[in-house]
Structures are given as C-alpha cells and as structure tokens.
Amino acid sequence: MFSKTCEYAIRAMIFIAQKSKDGNKVGIKxxxxxxxxxxxxxxxxxxxxxxxxxxxxxxxxxxxxxxxxEALECSLADIVKVVDGDKLFTGCGLGLKQCSETHPCPIHHEFKSVRKNVQTLLEKAKLGEFTEELEKSLIFLKR
Amino acid sequence: MFSKTCEYAIRAMIFIAQKSKDGNKVGIKxxxxxxxxxxxxxxxxxxxxxxxxxxxxxxxxxxxxxxxxEALECSLADIVKVVDGDKLFTGCGLGLKQCSETHPCPIHHEFKSVRKNVQTLLEKAKLGEFTEELEKSLIFLKR
DNA sequence: AAAATAAAAGACTAAAATGTCTTTTATTTG
DNA sequence: CAAATAAAAGACATTTTAGTCTTTTATTTT
Structure with missing residues (x-):
C-alpha cells in the first residue's frame, strides 16, 4: 500500500508527536x-x-x-501525499493512465470507493491524537 | 496498491478471457x-x-x-495472491511485523476494514464477467 | 573561543522491480 | 521430414527503492 519510506515516515511522525508533546525535542537515535x-x-x-x-x-x-x-494537526494523508504522492488517492488500480468515469478500467467504480475510504481514514487521523494510546501501550509503533 | 507486474497480469488475464471465449487462442503480441x-x-x-x-x-x-x-471463474484476488502475495490482504499498513488485535499499529482497526473491502471486491470479480462490457467498449484495458 | 553535540548534506552501495534480448523447445502445416 | 510458427527459458540491462557511511554545518555548553 505505502512505500517503506512512507511507513517509516508515518511511524516516526507519530513517535515525534508523542515525545515532543511538552515542548521537548527528540533525537534521531x-x-x-x-x-x-x-x-x-x-x-x-x-x-x-x-x-x-x-x-x-x-x-x-x-x-x-x-x-x-500546527504540525500536530497534520494528518497521515498529508504525509502520504508528500512521501508517496497522490497516486494512491487518484490513480487507477490497474495502472491505466487515463482511467476515468468515461474511460474506466474494469474495476474503476468499485475501486473509487475503496480509495475514498483510505483517503478519508488517513485524513481523519491527526498526528496528535495517538499520544495517549501510545502511553497506555494500547497501540505500538514497532515489532 | 499493486505491483506493475500484477497490473499487467490482471489486464492480460481479462483480455485473454475475452479473446479465448469461444475456444480460440490469443498470441503474446x-x-x-x-x-x-x-x-x-x-x-x-x-x-x-x-x-x-x-x-x-x-x-x-x-x-x-x-x-x-474453470479458469474463467478465477477471481482477480487469485491473481493478486499469486503475483503479489497476500501482503495486501493481511499485512500491516504501517509495516509492523506483528501487528494484530492484541498488538495493533495506530491505524490497525480502520485499515482492517479497508483491506477487507479490497479483498471482497477482488474475490467477487471473476475473469469471465468482463467480456460483454469490453466488447461494448464500456470498459477498457489500456490508455 | 573551544569542545561537544546533533542535524544536514551528499556520496555511495545493495537489493528489488521493471524491462529487453537471444536462444531453445514444442507443435503444426506443407 | 522440413520449414514455419509461437511459447518457454534464461541471460542481461535499466531504473527505482532501500539502506549505509562520511563529511559538513549549526548550536550550545563550558
């Protein structure tokens, strides 16, 4: 779904969001x-x-x-767009360059809704909102 | 979403399904x-x-x-599994190796449903079912 | 100001994905 | 059987993605 680069980017940004909550900074190591x-x-x-x-x-x-x-309000969709581009949100599932309503690939209509789902879910997820769950170990960023 | 290899594979299989409908064969060119x-x-x-x-x-x-x-009843999911494996259907969106209900990544629950959607849509789509639409130019396999 | 610290930058390597070309094998047709 | 046809196989090349290492720059602390 995402490139390795993008997976790392999202995980790192959520990690930094947690660690830098109270004006702290966190090192690369x-x-x-x-x-x-x-x-x-x-x-x-x-x-x-x-x-x-x-x-x-x-x-x-x-x-x-x-x-x-401001950055804590950044969504996962923002990160994906910057790292992987918006191919996931707008591209054709079967790789057609001009796939559209008037020139659809065989799964165009079904895929449109899947893509929309992904985009919505990523847009709703803000970097700042995971801190609490992370601290309670209800969610994880590694393993 | 899919590798280039997988995109070509799906398009080719749908193409062959159409062209080999009446016991014909179709060449690689x-x-x-x-x-x-x-x-x-x-x-x-x-x-x-x-x-x-x-x-x-x-x-x-x-x-x-x-x-x-028999092969005309093959689903797009079957092709995806053979070409790209089942990472798309079962893997973690953020690349965690042990992401699960008890050790979830930050978007585990939301992603589960997206993955399920994709899988269902691909399992429902059988190679044989696109022939008519292709012939009527209601759907396309290139451009 | 000097030393220590930590990110920025850039060169480099490795692996995987994608794409090309040539030779071999199987089948059919004349 | 010989020639033609078309897929199978395998070697090779290119591009992209992923990952590593070294040097430089900026900032702080002593």
Whole structure:
C-alpha cells in the first residue's frame, strides 16, 4: 500500500508527536529505536519532511526533532501525499493512465470507493491524537 | 496498491478471457498490444501464471494463450495472491511485523476494514464477467 | 573561543522491480 | 521430414527503492 519510506515516515511522525508533546525535542537515535528503523534512513526521510515544513528541528546539544501546535494537526494523508504522492488517492488500480468515469478500467467504480475510504481514514487521523494510546501501550509503533 | 507486474497480469488475464471465449487462442503480441504492455515482460508474467495453472497455452502455429471453463471463474484476488502475495490482504499498513488485535499499529482497526473491502471486491470479480462490457467498449484495458 | 553535540548534506552501495534480448523447445502445416 | 510458427527459458540491462557511511554545518555548553 505505502512505500517503506512512507511507513517509516508515518511511524516516526507519530513517535515525534508523542515525545515532543511538552515542548521537548527528540533525537534521531531515539526515533530510530522507537520505531525500529534504520537510523540513517529515517534521518534522510525526516530531513525531507523538514524541508517541506511538516516538522521542525534544531541542531546542537539538546537539539532534535519536534512538532509545533500546527504540525500536530497534520494528518497521515498529508504525509502520504508528500512521501508517496497522490497516486494512491487518484490513480487507477490497474495502472491505466487515463482511467476515468468515461474511460474506466474494469474495476474503476468499485475501486473509487475503496480509495475514498483510505483517503478519508488517513485524513481523519491527526498526528496528535495517538499520544495517549501510545502511553497506555494500547497501540505500538514497532515489532 | 499493486505491483506493475500484477497490473499487467490482471489486464492480460481479462483480455485473454475475452479473446479465448469461444475456444480460440490469443498470441503474446496481440495481448501486449491489447493491454499496452511490454511484449517480453508480459510474456514472462504469463509463463509464470501458466506454471501456476491460472491459464493454459499451446506452442506452434495457431498456438497461444487461453482459459478453460474453470479458469474463467478465477477471481482477480487469485491473481493478486499469486503475483503479489497476500501482503495486501493481511499485512500491516504501517509495516509492523506483528501487528494484530492484541498488538495493533495506530491505524490497525480502520485499515482492517479497508483491506477487507479490497479483498471482497477482488474475490467477487471473476475473469469471465468482463467480456460483454469490453466488447461494448464500456470498459477498457489500456490508455 | 573551544569542545561537544546533533542535524544536514551528499556520496555511495545493495537489493528489488521493471524491462529487453537471444536462444531453445514444442507443435503444426506443407 | 522440413520449414514455419509461437511459447518457454534464461541471460542481461535499466531504473527505482532501500539502506549505509562520511563529511559538513549549526548550536550550545563550558
């Protein structure tokens, strides 16, 4: 469904949302451990998300990654769009370039609703809303 | 959602279902043109599907690929499983290896229903059922 | 100001997916 | 049986995705 890059990105962003709740910052090593991802790989991904203003970071001692108020309202759909593009939300299931209402692939109509479901679910899910469940260990970001 | 290989496979199988309706066979060149795919690439894919008994073929003059009665009842889900495996139907959306009811990722519950939707839709879709719509140009396998 | 810290950047490697080309094998037709 | 036909098989090439390592830059603390 998502690229590995995107899976890591979503997990990292939720992790950072939790850890940076009270104005704290979290380092790349802790993030990599917290979501069980290759350290340098997730570092590059986060750098990219930073460039696109989905999160903030500071260098130097006591530096790290964090999310501001606004970023906590960022949805998983926003991350998917930035990392994987919107192919999942708008592309044809069978790879036709011009698949549409007037030129549909065999599963166009059925797939439209599936895609819509996915998009809606991802748009509803905001980064900030998982913190509590994470702390209670009701949900997990690794294993 | 699906790999390119899988997209081609589904389109080719639907194409063959149509063309081999009345006991005819269809050659690899016609298939490649009919679904707008690289000829040698789709050839390899179909060889693989043949080995796994999802379709039949005959060499020599007047040879080609075809589906028997049984194969026309094959669902798109069957093809997806053979080509891409069942990761789409059972895997975690965020890439956790042990994501489950008791160890869920943040979107486990919502994703479960989406996956179920996709699976159901693909299981309902049988190769033989698209022939008529294809002939009426109500659906398309390329462009 | 110097040392320590931590992210940013960039070069590089590895693996998987995608695509191409050539040779071989099986079947049919003349 | 010989020639033609068409799939099977396998080697190879390219592109994309995933992952690693080293150097540079910015910030803070002493």
């Amino acid at each position: 802790e993030i990599a451990k917290g979501i069980d991802s290759p350290e340098h790989f997730i570092a590059k991904i986060l750098q990219d998300l930073g460039r696109r203003s989905l999160l903030r970071s500071l260098k130097g001692p006591n530096g790290g990654f964090y999310l501001d108020k | 016609e298939i490649a043109k009919g679904i707008d795919s690289p000829e040698h690439f789709i050839a390899k894919i179909l060889q693989d599907l043949g080995r796994r008994s999802l379709l039949r073929s005959l060499k020599g003059p007047n040879g080609g690929f075809y589906l028997d009665k």
